Amino acid sequence: MADVQTVEQGKIAADKEKMPLLVVRDLKKHFPIKRGLIQRTVGHVRAVDGVSLSVDTGETFGLVGESGCGKSTTGRSILRLIEPTAGEILFEGRDIRKMGSAEMRRMRRKMQIVFQDPYASLNPRYTVRQVLEEPMLIHNLFSTAAERKKRASQLMEIVGLSPSRLDRYPHEFSGGQRQRIGIARALAVDPKLIIADEPVSALDVSVQSQVLNLLDDLQKELGLAYVFIAHDLSVVKHISDRIGVMYLGRMVELSPADALYSEPLHPYSQALLSAVPVPDPEAKRDRIILQGDLPSPSKPPTGCPFHPRCKDAKDICKTVVPTWEEIRPDHFVACHLYS
Amino acid sequence: MISYIIRRLGGSVIVLFGIALITFILAYAVPSDPARMILGQHATLQQVDALRKQMGLDEPFIQQFGNYLMNIIHGNLGFSFLQNLPVATLIGQRLPATFQLALVAWLMELIIGLPIGVFMALKDRKMTDHVFNLVSLIGISLPTFFVGLELMYWVAYRANLFPVGGTGGLSFVILPGLTYGITGAAYYSRLLKSSMVDVLNSDYIRTARAKGAAPLRVIMGHAFRNAIIPVITYGATDIGALFGGIVVIEDVFGYSGIGQMAVQAINNLDTPIIMGTVLFAAVFVVAFNFIVDLLYGLIDPRITY
Amino acid sequence: MATVMETQNGIKQTLAYPQKKPAPRVWRLLKAYPLVFLGGILVLGLIFVAVFAPQLQHFNPNQQFQNGLSAMGGPLPPNSTFVFGTDDLGRDIFSRVLFGARVSLEVGVFSSIISLFIGTSLGIISGYFGKFVDTVIMRLTDIMLAFPLILFVVALVASLGQSITNLFIAIGVLGWAVTARVVRAQVLSVKEYEYVQAAKALGASNWRILTKIIFPNIIPPVIVLTTLSIGNNMLLESTLSYLGIGVAPPNASWGNMLAEGQQVFQYAPWLLYYPGLALLLAVLGFNLLGDGLREAFNPRRVR
Amino acid sequence: MKINKKTRLLGVVASVTLLGAALAGCSTQPSATSQAPTTPTAPATTGAQPVYGGTLNLDLAGAFPHLDPVKAYDTTSYEAVLQFYNQLVTYKGATNTIIPSLASRYTISPNGKVYTFYLANAKFWNGHPVTAQSFITEFERVLNPVNSSGGQGFIDPFIAGSNAYYSGHAKTISGLKSLNGGKTLQITLTQRDPVFLYVLAMPFFSAVDPTYIAGHSESYIDHNPMGTGPFYLASYQPNQQWVLKKNPHYFQKGIPYLNEIVFTNNSSPSAELLHYKQGLTGLLGYNIGGNGIPSQDYLPIVMSPTYSKQVYKVVQVATQYIGLNNKVGPTANVKVRRALEYAINKNYLVKVLGGRALPANQIIPPSMPSGYEAKLPANATYSYNPALAKKLLAQAGYPHGFTTTIYCDNSNPDDLRITEAVQSMLKAVGVTANINQSSWGTFLTNNETGNQPMFNLAWVEDFPDPSDFLNTLFNSNQRPVNNSTMYSNPAVDKLLNTAANMPAGTARDNLYKQAQNIIMSQAAWIPYAYPVFTAAVQPWLKGYYLNPNQVDPLQYVWIAKH
Numbered sequence A: 001m002a003d004v005q006t007v008e009q010g011k012i013a014a015d016k017e018k019m020p021l022l023v024v025r026d027l028k029k030h031f032p033i034k035r036g037l038i039q040r041t042v043g044h045v046r047a048v049d050g051v052s053l054s055v056d057t058g059e060t061f062g063l064v065g066e067s068g069c070g071k072s073t074t075g076r077s078i079l080r081l082i083e084p085t086a087g088e089i090l091f092e093g094r095d096i097r098k099m100g101s102a103e104m105r106r107m108r109r110k111m112q113i114v115f116q117d118p119y120a121s122l123n124p125r126y127t128v129r130q131v132l133e134e135p136m137l138i139h140n141l142f143s144t145a146a147e148r149k150k151r152a153s154q155l156m157e158i159v160g161l162s163p164s165r166l167d168r169y170p171h172e173f174s175g176g177q178r179q180r181i182g183i184a185r186a187l188a189v190d191p192k193l194i195i196a197d198e199p200v201s202a203l204d205v206s207v208q209s210q211v212l213n214l215l216d217d218l219q220k221e222l223g224l225a226y227v228f229i230a231h232d233l234s235v236v237k238h239i240s241d242r243i244g245v246m247y248l249g250r251m252v253e254l255s256p257a258d259a260l261y262s263e264p265l266h267p268y269s270q271a272l273l274s275a276v277p278v279p280d281p282e283a284k285r286d287r288i289i290l291q292g293d294l295p296s297p298s299k300p301p302t303g304c305p306f307h308p309r310c311k312d313a314k315d316i317c318k319t320v321v322p323t324w325e326e327i328r329p330d331h332f333v334a335c336h337l338y339s
Numbered sequence B: 001m002i003s004y005i006i007r008r009l010g011g012s013v014i015v016l017f018g019i020a021l022i023t024f025i026l027a028y029a030v031p032s033d034p035a036r037m038i039l040g041q042h043a044t045l046q047q048v049d050a051l052r053k054q055m056g057l058d059e060p061f062i063q064q065f066g067n068y069l070m071n072i073i074h075g076n077l078g079f080s081f082l083q084n085l086p087v088a089t090l091i092g093q094r095l096p097a098t099f100q101l102a103l104v105a106w107l108m109e110l111i112i113g114l115p116i117g118v119f120m121a122l123k124d125r126k127m128t129d130h131v132f133n134l135v136s137l138i139g140i141s142l143p144t145f146f147v148g149l150e151l152m153y154w155v156a157y158r159a160n161l162f163p164v165g166g167t168g169g170l171s172f173v174i175l176p177g178l179t180y181g182i183t184g185a186a187y188y189s190r191l192l193k194s195s196m197v198d199v200l201n202s203d204y205i206r207t208a209r210a211k212g213a214a215p216l217r218v219i220m221g222h223a224f225r226n227a228i229i230p231v232i233t234y235g236a237t238d239i240g241a242l243f244g245g246i247v248v249i250e251d252v253f254g255y256s257g258i259g260q261m262a263v264q265a266i267n268n269l270d271t272p273i274i275m276g277t278v279l280f281a282a283v284f285v286v287a288f289n290f291i292v293d294l295l296y297g298l299i300d301p302r303i304t305y
Numbered sequence C: 001m002a003t004v005m006e007t008q009n010g011i012k013q014t015l016a017y018p019q020k021k022p023a024p025r026v027w028r029l030l031k032a033y034p035l036v037f038l039g040g041i042l043v044l045g046l047i048f049v050a051v052f053a054p055q056l057q058h059f060n061p062n063q064q065f066q067n068g069l070s071a072m073g074g075p076l077p078p079n080s081t082f083v084f085g086t087d088d089l090g091r092d093i094f095s096r097v098l099f100g101a102r103v104s105l106e107v108g109v110f111s112s113i114i115s116l117f118i119g120t121s122l123g124i125i126s127g128y129f130g131k132f133v134d135t136v137i138m139r140l141t142d143i144m145l146a147f148p149l150i151l152f153v154v155a156l157v158a159s160l161g162q163s164i165t166n167l168f169i170a171i172g173v174l175g176w177a178v179t180a181r182v183v184r185a186q187v188l189s190v191k192e193y194e195y196v197q198a199a200k201a202l203g204a205s206n207w208r209i210l211t212k213i214i215f216p217n218i219i220p221p222v223i224v225l226t227t228l229s230i231g232n233n234m235l236l237e238s239t240l241s242y243l244g245i246g247v248a249p250p251n252a253s254w255g256n257m258l259a260e261g262q263q264v265f266q267y268a269p270w271l272l273y274y275p276g277l278a279l280l281l282a283v284l285g286f287n288l289l290g291d292g293l294r295e296a297f298n299p300r301r302v303r
Numbered sequence D: 001m002k003i004n005k006k007t008r009l010l011g012v013v014a015s016v017t018l019l020g021a022a023l024a025g026c027s028t029q030p031s032a033t034s035q036a037p038t039t040p041t042a043p044a045t046t047g048a049q050p051v052y053g054g055t056l057n058l059d060l061a062g063a064f065p066h067l068d069p070v071k072a073y074d075t076t077s078y079e080a081v082l083q084f085y086n087q088l089v090t091y092k093g094a095t096n097t098i099i100p101s102l103a104s105r106y107t108i109s110p111n112g113k114v115y116t117f118y119l120a121n122a123k124f125w126n127g128h129p130v131t132a133q134s135f136i137t138e139f140e141r142v143l144n145p146v147n148s149s150g151g152q153g154f155i156d157p158f159i160a161g162s163n164a165y166y167s168g169h170a171k172t173i174s175g176l177k178s179l180n181g182g183k184t185l186q187i188t189l190t191q192r193d194p195v196f197l198y199v200l201a202m203p204f205f206s207a208v209d210p211t212y213i214a215g216h217s218e219s220y221i222d223h224n225p226m227g228t229g230p231f232y233l234a235s236y237q238p239n240q241q242w243v244l245k246k247n248p249h250y251f252q253k254g255i256p257y258l259n260e261i262v263f264t265n266n267s268s269p270s271a272e273l274l275h276y277k278q279g280l281t282g283l284l285g286y287n288i289g290g291n292g293i294p295s296q297d298y299l300p301i302v303m304s305p306t307y308s309k310q311v312y313k314v315v316q317v318a319t320q321y322i323g324l325n326n327k328v329g330p331t332a333n334v335k336v337r338r339a340l341e342y343a344i345n346k347n348y349l350v351k352v353l354g355g356r357a358l359p360a361n362q363i364i365p366p367s368m369p370s371g372y373e374a375k376l377p378a379n380a381t382y383s384y385n386p387a388l389a390k391k392l393l394a395q396a397g398y399p400h401g402f403t404t405t406i407y408c409d410n411s412n413p414d415d416l417r418i419t420e421a422v423q424s425m426l427k428a429v430g431v432t433a434n435i436n437q438s439s440w441g442t443f444l445t446n447n448e449t450g451n452q453p454m455f456n457l458a459w460v461e462d463f464p465d466p467s468d469f470l471n472t473l474f475n476s477n478q479r480p481v482n483n484s485t486m487y488s489n490p491a492v493d494k495l496l497n498t499a500a501n502m503p504a505g506t507a508r509d510n511l512y513k514q515a516q517n518i519i520m521s522q523a524a525w526i527p528y529a530y531p532v533f534t535a536a537v538q539p540w541l542k543g544y545y546l547n548p549n550q551v552d553p554l555q556y557v558w559i560a561k562h
Helices: A002-014 A072-080 A101-107 A126-138 A145-158 A175-187 A205-222 A235-240 A256-260 A269-276 A315-319 B002-029 B034-039 B045-055 B061-073 B087-120 B127-141 B145-157 B169-202 B204-211 B213-242 B245-254 B258-268 B271-299 C002-007 C009-014 C024-033 C034-056 C093-129 C131-146 C149-160 C164-191 C194-201 C206-242 C256-265 C269-298 D075-086 D131-142 D164-165 D195-200 D210-215 D218-223 D269-277 D295-302 D334-344 D348-353 D386-397 D413-428 D440-447 D467-474 D490-500 D504-519
Strands: A022-037 A040-055 A060-064 A086-091 A111-114 A193-197 A227-232 A242-247 A250-256 A323-326 A331-334 D056-058 D087-092 D098-100 D105-109 D114-119 D176-179 D183-188 D229-239 D241-246 D260-265 D312-317 D318-324 D357-359 D403-409 D430-439 D454-460 D524-538
Touching: A022 A072, A040 A060, A040 A072, A040 A242, A040 A250, A040 D348, A060 A072, A060 A235, A072 A111, A072 A193, A072 A227, A072 A242, A111 A175, A111 C194, A126 A145, A126 A175, A145 A175, A145 D183, A145 D348, A175 A205, A205 A227, A205 A235, A227 A235, A235 A256, A242 A256, A242 A269, A250 A256, A250 A269, A256 A269, B002 B061, B002 B271, B002 C131, B002 C149, B034 B045, B034 D440, B061 D357, B087 B127, B087 B169, B087 B213, B087 B258, B087 B271, B127 B169, B127 C269, B127 D413, B145 B169, B145 B245, B145 C206, B145 D269, B169 B213, B169 B245, B213 B271, B213 D176, B245 B258, B245 C206, B245 D454, B258 B271, B258 C149, B258 D269, B271 C131, B271 C149, C009 C149, C009 D183, C034 C093, C093 C164, C093 C256, C093 C269, C093 D440, C131 C164, C149 C164, C149 C206, C164 C206, C194 C206, C206 C256, C206 C269, C256 C269, C256 D295, D056 D269, D131 D164, D131 D176, D131 D210, D183 D413, D269 D295, D295 D413, D318 D334, D334 D386, D334 D413, D348 D357, D348 D413, D348 D524, D403 D440, D413 D430, D413 D454, D430 D440, D440 D454, D467 D490, D467 D504
Parallel strands: A060 A227, A060 A242, A111 A193, A193 A227, D056 D260, D403 D430, D403 D454
Antiparallel strands: A022 A040, A022 A086, A242 A250, A250 A331, A323 A331, D087 D098, D105 D114, D114 D183, D176 D183, D229 D241, D241 D260, D312 D524, D318 D454, D318 D524, D357 D524
């Protein structure tokens, strides 16, 4: 993947003045597989296997892929909630993987996460106020309880909930409301980057758009950057500036959102896109059905990992790993069809 | 599977090693000189020292423990100070009696516990359930020797239904077994109840009921068979512990089992017997835990190793 | 609480929130599990007797009365002077039963605290930090659980020497393994909740996560376990006294009163009955309470 | 011998002196029908002629630890060996009189050093005849250090050449001679020994078959006896049952009466009592040297109008006492010790023992043929007087008492009860005593350091001579093992050493009395009780009597029709 780095580095060099907020280089997370008498490590699940991306301030980066492709692991590895195996994670130009635990904890103010499951992500024993004040307590943001309460009320208003319900418990709220609370919690520390890990996939469709709109509004107001993780393209379509498509722990395509939607290059992206319902009934698009199941990341196929399910697979796909190339400006793809 | 078994066996060996180590430390710490105990109070200091040397008691702790382990590996559990026989022989002599009592005690628990458990599950949250719950908790809360003494007095002596105490055939085992059954059955009934309630509330039982299957059929055919799995697990561990000897009850009934020998050895500080019986009992517990784990795989197809 | 279930579906989020406060948890618990009530009464009664034993006593519990023995030297049955009768040393059983409550409760509580402390600490460490530490601690619990329990306590007391402190230690050390197992399992499951991840993402320290998030979650099962173990340990004390290594004389515990009583039960059954009944009620109280609490904390059963 | 009073299993206790003892005229039959037998072979009994046949069932608390006479030194083994083996001499009925047994007669030389035994015509169960060698082999086994026999100290160095044999310097014991083609055994002593015949009555010195001994391993012999006794071991299931069958060729004609004795292992005193009440067992308290009626079964027996009539009692030649440390701690002060003597109510302690004892006022028990004083001097006499005790304690410098520890062992519930009662009495005079209870082995190990401030113990005499109590327990050269109170008084030492070399008689007795008076005035011990041995015997079991020397009468008893 050497060329990945050179390409990304070239891009970084070009934007010297405008340093991206977050740069991830060749991120890897391998989970060991232990077997046998002495629990020897016999192999690895390559959950994330060399992912690179960058996010600018105020930008939304969509990360898309099927369940199990490693996108959530990528998101959590970026925050070091899961300790990555290898790679660089530069936040504001500094590698957070090299930070000690105290420094890392300070750094966490700047990058937050919103989880998928609004039921599991809020401590059922805390009132909403406790949930929202917890980050303030952790980072000593306010010295008095009154200030904290004021801030908590503010946060409630920001996410569109009534401050009068601060002393309720999470289970007294609906799923969408809980997700708002989750967002408010993330905002409590004034982050610059929020990793939204499928924040709406557990919600009803009608509620989804409310939450998405909220996120969009917040971005505009607060200048937040998002890494928006989703398993289908329809959700990220409107919100994302750029989109990365992941397959089996690797990035297979990365491009501006419009470019991806108008002209997906990778057969996998095409397949994903074909599943997105199109508002314009005139536009005709063939539905591409993916064959077979997602292979096990512990035993990825040789060559291009996608080849067993690819409709356009050639002989070379079975043996040679395709390189990561910038086919168009800012449009990267790893596929033999374009080399 | 094979590597799982081997790994589990390895774990068991480690556990047994730990037990041997802890018992050895305990025995080592006991403030009594084995050589003096063997030779008696009038032996001269020279005699005692000579015996200490012969027994290896003057060696450093590690070496003594090493010797002890080597002896265990060779099946030698040591030599009783007071009974002048190898501990292994003494345990062997009492093995049949202990096994007999263990089996009967276990069966008593099942005979008393399981029907009550089924009954409690069917009457879940009703008044009768509360009553049975109370009764079963009373069973758990009773001191075993209290139950034993009362049974001995009323059932054996006054009603003259069983021998009053001692060791012999099956009739000698019934009352000690019943004592254990009374105080131990509640664990089975409560376990079976809670797992049966879970099963009875599960979708497939509802389905079976909806299809019109007769209640008893549902209970015995579906619920009981599925609910019995945790009971079997507990039962196997339980009987493993029972095989190691039932300390107090054997003593109450004057039953010559391994538990009684252990109690006598403790009163007399006959450390080789104490250590031997502890290790012996532990072997059974560990072995039955092992069997339970393997059984689990056979009973429940969802479990893989 | 139907709202909770329904609001899982986001569409119904606009449903009215219950204006009326739901019935108090305690009351609902009582209705579903009346036995908890009985358990609570028994435990409170025990604590009352233990605390006010000096006020309730008829005589000094350790005093041996010349007129407390029959002409043959046997114990006296219950009479107007000695309402529960006397024991084989001419002591007042009523007063001894009162003071026995103290000792038995002490043994039950202190030894449970010891096992609670060791078990919870090791369970948390094992569950939270995992890896090598976990392997070692779990192996240790395996060893503890495979020990024949009574033999272990007896051997331990024999080595340490007979004293009430050593009794606490021996019984306490015996019980930690079960607590550690339960706590570890609970930590493992709590650790996976996303709100723990969220706290970590917020920069909460390990210590904060342990104390503020994980610990509150392991309290309910530990309370249940401890309640049950207090009763069990009181029972174990009586067994140890039966074997002659219980609380040191002359102080009364129900255990050693029973141990004395079992020697004379054929002609002086009151020596067995009064402390036996007291012990039964006390242990039963803790068992009922623990059992009820388990149901109360069980999210599947009480809502 | 130092003994825990009611220990069922003495186990390892050994003594330089003689176990079991003379108890002339002290056997009592307070309530029962037993009479002292007139002859050993035909004990007089009221009523009918002896009946042959039948099986006697008995409960046995533990296994027989040893069936090899060389090793039998605990009370259970001791008695078992007496069923299987015979000695040169034995005790007559319930008395302390020595009568011939396997030796049909014996002579003692005028200087008291040479004993000549003329052997009876007896055979082992395997048909081999008893010869002088049968005894010589046994004496050699007792002296062989390999066997660590408790009997060694009783004959070494008293038999000529015994020490040389024991220490390996000689291949034979020079003092033992087989004469007259093995029909006569001659034993030569190094000095006059008035208790030697008692020694020979001990099971250690039984006749064994040399060829059997040579042909089997020690551990085999220990479980499979081969003797001349009235019963042989027909079968046994370890820890369950021992079946003894009548020896039809027993050298004493006409006995035994019983066909079979079945011992069933049963360690539960409650079960033992109920078995007896059900009539399943012939007697309660079989183990004469040990428990007698288990203490917890005693009251139910004596409180019952029926069963109390079946109780046999005998005062043992033994003293139960609280030892006071004469060397360290507050009790090193003689005033403190004297104060404590007044603090103990001995009548109450006897009551606590259920009446199975007599209150004690001196070291020598009344059952001892000599040395017991009907009246002690005033300064050696103590009566229960807590007020005086407090006053004396204040004078001694302990107006508020002190804190100390009483040691006792755990082999019998009585020990703890007595210790608790003593604790309570001490509390009444301001002395706080903690109880340290441990196993017999631990207690002994600890006792023999001479550091226990106070301890509850009993001494059972080894032979009927006051020296066994006074010299063994109070001579300063016996510290700390036997003299574990660390008593030391040159005047007493001098009296004891002088008396040891004197011929028996009043002059010697008086020296012991003088010594005891001094010891009692210095309050080295608080002797509190002389124990009484008890047994309950079914009315249909005839011919039973209690001999204080642990010689049970099973070969003389018979089962009447019932």
